[in-house]
Amino acid sequence: MKLSSRVETISESVTLKLNAKAIELSESGRQIYNLTAGQLPFRPYTGVVKSLVKDTENLKSFQYAPVPGFPALRKKFLDKIEITRKINLPEDFDCVISNGGKHSIFNILAALINPGDEVVLIAPYWVSYPEMIKLLGGTAKVVKTTMFDNFHPSMEALKEAITDKTKAIIINSPSNPSGTQYSAEWMDHFGAFIKDYPEIALISDEIYFDLNYYDPAPTFFYQSHPELLPRTIICDGISKSLACTGLRIGYFVASKEITKAVTRFQGHTTSGANSLVQSALIDMDFDQIENYLRPIKSHLRENAEVLKDTLRKANLSHLWYQSVSAFYFLLDFSRAPIMDKYRKDENDMHDYAADICQDLLENYGVATVPSTDFGLPNSARISLVLEKEPFSKAMDKLIDFLQG
Numbered sequence: 001m002k003l004s005s006r007v008e009t010i011s012e013s014v015t016l017k018l019n020a021k022a023i024e025l026s027e028s029g030r031q032i033y034n035l036t037a038g039q040l041p042f043r044p045y046t047g048v049v050k051s052l053v054k055d056t057e058n059l060k061s062f063q064y065a066p067v068p069g070f071p072a073l074r075k076k077f078l079d080k081i082e083i084t085r086k087i088n089l090p091e092d093f094d095c096v097i098s099n100g101g102k103h104s105i106f107n108i109l110a111a112l113i114n115p116g117d118e119v120v121l122i123a124p125y126w127v128s129y130p131e132m133i134k135l136l137g138g139t140a141k142v143v144k145t146t147m148f149d150n151f152h153p154s155m156e157a158l159k160e161a162i163t164d165k166t167k168a169i170i171i172n173s174p175s176n177p178s179g180t181q182y183s184a185e186w187m188d189h190f191g192a193f194i195k196d197y198p199e200i201a202l203i204s205d206e207i208y209f210d211l212n213y214y215d216p217a218p219t220f221f222y223q224s225h226p227e228l229l230p231r232t233i234i235c236d237g238i239s240k241s242l243a244c245t246g247l248r249i250g251y252f253v254a255s256k257e258i259t260k261a262v263t264r265f266q267g268h269t270t271s272g273a274n275s276l277v278q279s280a281l282i283d284m285d286f287d288q289i290e291n292y293l294r295p296i297k298s299h300l301r302e303n304a305e306v307l308k309d310t311l312r313k314a315n316l317s318h319l320w321y322q323s324v325s326a327f328y329f330l331l332d333f334s335r336a337p338i339m340d341k342y343r344k345d346e347n348d349m350h351d352y353a354a355d356i357c358q359d360l361l362e363n364y365g366v367a368t369v370p371s372t373d374f375g376l377p378n379s380a381r382i383s384l385v386l387e388k389e390p391f392s393k394a395m396d397k398l399i400d401f402l403q404g
Contacts, residue, residue, distance in 0.1 A: 010131055011373065018357065022367035033394035034367045035382045038176070038327060040243040042299075045292045048242055051280035061279040065272030068263045069097030069251070072282045077251050080286060081234055084209065085220065090229055094259040097273045098266060101207045101237040101250035106132050107269075108233055108252060109168070111261040112201055113138040117167040122153050123375030124330065126176050126205070130375075141166070142375055147321035147332060151178050152186050155193045168201040169194070174208040174218055177374045177381035178330050179323025181212065184219040191225030201258075202232045207250070210241035210289070212325035213297040213304065230255055238281065240327075241293060247277045300327065303384040303391050310395040316402060327385050330371060334378040337404040351377035364397045 019036045026032040043049075055061045068074065074095035082089055098104040105128075113119060115137030121129050123144045130140040141161045145151045158169075171190070174181040182190075194202065202221070209218055222228050237250035252262075272278075304323055311317045319336055323329035333339055333356050342352040353370035357380055361367050371379035386394065 006135060009134060013127060018361070018367055018369050022361065025361070025365070030365055032361075032365050032367055033386065033390055033397065035386060035391075035394060036367050036369050037383045037385050039240070039245040040296060040327070040385055041387060042243045042296060044244045044247075045242040045284075045289065047284045047288060047292075048238075048244060048247075048280060051283040052276065054283065055276055055279040058279060061276040063275060065097075065275040065278055067267040067272050068259065069095065069273060070275075070278050070282060073097060073278050074251075076282065076286065077236070078253055081236070081253050085223065085234075087223060087226065087229070089253065090255065092256050093229075093253055094256050095251055095253045096259045096262050096266065097249060097251045097278065098262075099250070099270055099273050100239060100248040101205070101235055102128060103248075103270070104235050104237070104250040104252045105129075105170075105203070105205065106135075107262045107265055108203060108235070108254075108258065109133060109136055109138070110265050111258060113167045116165060118163060118165040120158065120161045120166060120169040121375070122151075122171070124151065124175070124177050124371060124379075125170070125375050126172055127373045129170055138167070139165075144375070146376075147330070150183075150321065151175065151180050152182060155189060158190075158193065162197060162200070166197070166200055168203055170203045170205060171221070172205040173220070174206075174212060174325030176208065176326055177328050177369075177371060177376075178321070179326045179328040179384075180321065181218045181325050184216070184224075187219050187221045188224045191221035191228055194221070194228065195225070198231070200231070202228060203235065204232060205235045207235065207237050207240055208326035209236060210293055211297065211300070211327070213301040214324040218325065233258060241289070243296075244277075247274065249273055249277050249281065299388070300384050302388055303386070304329070306388065306392050307384070307395055310392075310399060314399045314403065316399065319402070323384070327383050328381050329384065330376065331368075331380045331382055331398075332378070333380065333402075336402045338402050339378070341404060353378050353380060356380070360398070360401050364401050366394050366397050366401070 022034045077095045117138045118141045119133050120141050133140045143153045143157045143161045222232050233254040235252040239245040319332045353372045357368050357370045368380040
């Protein structure tokens with residue numbers, strides 16, 4: 001059977017691939033420290049669990065949901081965005097609930113871009129953005145950053161990436177994979193800059209909004225420039241913050257022009273998202289979520305401190321930039337002693353991230369994700385979610401490896 005050229009061009013998710021390899025080695029009896037995970041090792045928020053059990057008695061929970069989601073939950077999510085972001089949404093804004101944040105973003109891109117259109121991405125970026133754009137016949141225009149500029153692109157670099165084919169820009173803050181967030185100053189500058197390009201849609205992926213474990217809280221361009229809200233699409237979900245990745249509920253809020261288009265698209269692909277989970281979220285008390293998040297943030301902060309102290313003691317602090325949000329940090333192999341074992345000479349610019357991560361897993365039992373497919377060569381994305389004791393052991397093994 002000959003497959004479509006569309007699917008033949010899609011790359012396998014490097015995150016899922018490395019995670020599968022780590023599980024395979026673990027099941028063979030090896031002690032594996034899996035630092036690839038993008039989900040919390042905590043039980044879900046109790047409010048979700050109790051509401052799910054309660055709503056199994058409700059017949060509506062097992063029937064089709066409206067394609068964009070139950071109206072009561074859409075209203076609840078709209079209110080949540082207004083309260084947590086401290087903004088007033090335009091009157092014509094609505095919400096569409098999808099099967100996870102990834103689904104929401106794909107639907108948005110499907111509603112926006114035609115073959116040949118361009119979408120600006122800031123590297124390092126989430127691994128699925130370019131693949132989604134490619135699937136839809138678009139082109140990703142990548143603006144590169146490094147830890148030396150705190151992963152903040154200049155407005156000049158963004159300007160160079162924008163053409164008359166640019167349809168959208170994706171801003172992901174807090175960031176997967178870097179664990180950083182754009183400063184209030186950068187967001188304000190971006191808001192002022194993007195006013196000169198009124199036809200460009202602004203996709204703000206905020207799935208990790210609730211998970212900043214150091215102050216200050218994330219800020220966004222539309223807070224200081226509310227006039228940008230009509231063309232802004234704010235994406236969020238429950239998967240990360242409520243430890244519910246398997247329940248698959250994501251959502252976005254945007255103008256009705258966008259939400260109606262996505263509703264038409266979703267109606268012919270997946271229809272409405274899980275009715276039982278939506279019903280449970282309607283009944284759930286969102287006001288208590290912060291109490292649930294407090295120990296989670298403490299856990300992430302403690303592991304970030306373990307990482308910082310371990311690197312400092314080994315004189316390797318220069319290999320990372322302080323993460324403040326989400327589950328991850330990025331480790332720069334290019335300036336580590338281990339790099340001498342891979343580079344042929346000082347002029348060798350080849351990306352050895354996949355080889356390095358493979359050797360780290362097979363020889364030291366530490367699973368990480370090469371950052372190549374996140375748009376950053378010779379680096380790895382490492383998750384902070386592991387329990388503190390095994391995380392500390394994993395860091396010790398990582399240091400031994402990095403020192404060559």
